[in-house]
Amino acid sequence: MKKGIHPEGYRPVAFKDLSDDSVFIMKSTVNTRETISVNGADYPLYKVEISSSSHPFYTGKMKLVDTAGRVDKFMSRYKNHRPNSVLES
Secondary structure, three states, X not given: OOOOOOOOOOEEEXXXXXXXXXXXEEEEOOOOOEEEEEOOEEEEEXXXXXXXXXXXXXXXXXXXXXXXXXXXXXXXXXXXXOOHHHHHO
């Protein structure tokens, strides 16, 4: 491997899945502004919308992951551009 091309400063970071509130800790160089306490230790916190703990491929469950009401926003934005029968079904 080439020297000097890999990032420095790997440290334990807590990643929080916002769709099911699970938290997992792994080493990363990601920049964070928040911290979280896990098992009595403080870690930098990085929030993700979906991870392997909530993704349908890994869970085997087909569910609609709707963070921040994306479907509702889409429906309200485009309700005048399509016939009502298409949007209401």
